[in-house]
Amino acid sequence: MAIPLRSKSRWNHLHSLYPDGFHPNDFSQIALRIKNNPQLALRFFLWTERKSLCTHNLLTHCTMVHILARARLKAQAQALIRTAIRVSEEDSLVSKPLKVFESLVKTYRPCGSAPFVFDLLIEACLQTKKIDSAVEIVRMLRSRGISPKVGTLNSLVSWVLRSRGGCAGTSFIGRFFGLEGEEVECNAKRGLRVRPNVHSFNALMQGFYQDGLVEKVETVWNEMVGFDCFPNGYSYSLLMAAYCEEGRMEEAEGLWEEMRVKEVEADVVGYNTMIGGFCKIGEMEKAEEFSREMGLNGVESSCATYEYLVDGYCSVGDVDSALLVQGKVYEALQILRGGVENFGVVPKGTSYEALIKGLCEEGRLEEALKLQAEMVGKGFDPNLEIYGAFIDGYIKQGNEEVAEVLRKEMSETQMQEKEK
Numbered sequence: 001m002a003i004p005l006r007s008k009s010r011w012n013h014l015h016s017l018y019p020d021g022f023h024p025n026d027f028s029q030i031a032l033r034i035k036n037n038p039q040l041a042l043r044f045f046l047w048t049e050r051k052s053l054c055t056h057n058l059l060t061h062c063t064m065v066h067i068l069a070r071a072r073l074k075a076q077a078q079a080l081i082r083t084a085i086r087v088s089e090e091d092s093l094v095s096k097p098l099k100v101f102e103s104l105v106k107t108y109r110p111c112g113s114a115p116f117v118f119d120l121l122i123e124a125c126l127q128t129k130k131i132d133s134a135v136e137i138v139r140m141l142r143s144r145g146i147s148p149k150v151g152t153l154n155s156l157v158s159w160v161l162r163s164r165g166g167c168a169g170t171s172f173i174g175r176f177f178g179l180e181g182e183e184v185e186c187n188a189k190r191g192l193r194v195r196p197n198v199h200s201f202n203a204l205m206q207g208f209y210q211d212g213l214v215e216k217v218e219t220v221w222n223e224m225v226g227f228d229c230f231p232n233g234y235s236y237s238l239l240m241a242a243y244c245e246e247g248r249m250e251e252a253e254g255l256w257e258e259m260r261v262k263e264v265e266a267d268v269v270g271y272n273t274m275i276g277g278f279c280k281i282g283e284m285e286k287a288e289e290f291s292r293e294m295g296l297n298g299v300e301s302s303c304a305t306y307e308y309l310v311d312g313y314c315s316v317g318d319v320d321s322a323l324l325v326q327g328k329v330y331e332a333l334q335i336l337r338g339g340v341e342n343f344g345v346v347p348k349g350t351s352y353e354a355l356i357k358g359l360c361e362e363g364r365l366e367e368a369l370k371l372q373a374e375m376v377g378k379g380f381d382p383n384l385e386i387y388g389a390f391i392d393g394y395i396k397q398g399n400e401e402v403a404e405v406l407r408k409e410m411s412e413t414q415m416q417e418k419e420k
Contacts, residue, residue, distance in 0.1 A: 011047060021053035028063040032111060038071035058088050062103040066111035069120055077117070081124040097125050097133035101140065119152040131159050138176055147194040153177065154199050161207035169207045170220075173200060198229045205238040209245075217242040233259070237270045244277030249286075252277055266297075272304045279312025284321070287312055349380040356386050360393035368393070384410060 022030070027048060031041045045064050048054040061084035068077035081100065088099040104117060118141055125134035134156055138148060147153075153176045161169035177196050201224045208216035221239050224231060231239075236259050243252040256274060259266060271294040278287040287309060294301065313321040352375040359368035368390065372382060387410040394403040 069117035
């Protein structure tokens with residue numbers, strides 16, 4: 001029987017042929033007959049669902065997942081996988097994702113599917129944080145001579161690292177890629193040739209770095225060479241960050257020079273890593289060198305760049321430079337307070353002057369007056385620059401009377417200065 005499903009009248013005709021709706025088996029058979037038109041098959045599925053013409057179960061969902069996956073309709077296939085996981089029956093022995101896996105395996109050949117469908121299932125497990133199920137699916141796939149794509153395995157490794165740490169990640173990467181003991185030769189014979197790439201090793205290095213295991217970061221870096229993997233900018237940033245964390249700036253600089261020689265382009269993460277490292281040990285000139293180079297190479301600074309420089313200058317007692325880095329009055333005021341509280345910094349008269357002028361320019365004269373009072377309390381007398389800032393501020397507000405009083409006070413101050 002032909003399946004004419006391209007117009008409303010034909011949908012109605014199909015309904016007339018199946019007035020009592022479709023058994024899941026019947027639906028799957030019809031869907032398979034139109035599998036080369038995946039959009040039409042999807043409309044058929046949604047039509048029967050909307051009209052309550054079929055009690056869709058694991059079989060119908062997996063049939064549709066295969067049809068959509070073989071057409072590379074990823075988003076639609078993943079949406080149905082998530083639904084399939086929800087509709088599968090509870091079982092104390094087998095998790096829902098594994099039930100979907102078993103059903104996908106059973107329907108794989110009749111649907112003429114492709115291994116990509118299992119990548120989608122693993123990704124769906126990760127999206128719903130079902131890590132154990134994802135790991136078990138990879139194991140069962142490999143036992144059948146199938147390996148997920150390297151990108152899928154990398155995503156799983158990253159999840160394992162986040163939830164279980166770097167050591168667990170190392171074990172899993174060996175299992176996922178079949179690198180343990182006799183598996184290597186066995187997998188070569190079976191054609192399982194998926195190998196870890198630079199992103200796999202980066203994930204491992206990041207996991208060990210977050211665990212504070214610098215030696216392990218170095219070990220993973222060295223292992224990359226054995227797999228013909230070339231470090232990218234992020235790889236260098238991770239190892240440099242590990243060195244910076246321990247104050248090993250010479251080694252970090254050595255890596256930076258290696259990047260230049262090998263023409264590996266540094267990004268904002270790499271620059272921030274070096275800037276943060278030098279700020280941490282108080283070498284602000286070196287930090288500024290990297291900051292300037294960053295600008296010259298067209299790499300835009302981030303919030304972290306400014307935070308490193310500001311904290312670095314405050315830690316060495318140079319609040320003026322910290323204020324110049326920040327440039328915004330409110331944030332600069334917070335820097336001054338933070339420097340006093342956290343680093344025992346004694347503000348200079350120039351620090352107060354810069355802040356008072358900024359507040360006056362923004363029309364925040366009451367705050368400027370309070371800061372001036374604090375400044376006087378610290379033994380710094382207001383200079384002509386500060387008087388001028390207040391006068392301009394009051395003029396902008398239309399308060400000529402107070403501006404005139406300040407002009408007279410400024411003149412008297414000048415006279416007193418000359419008499420000294």
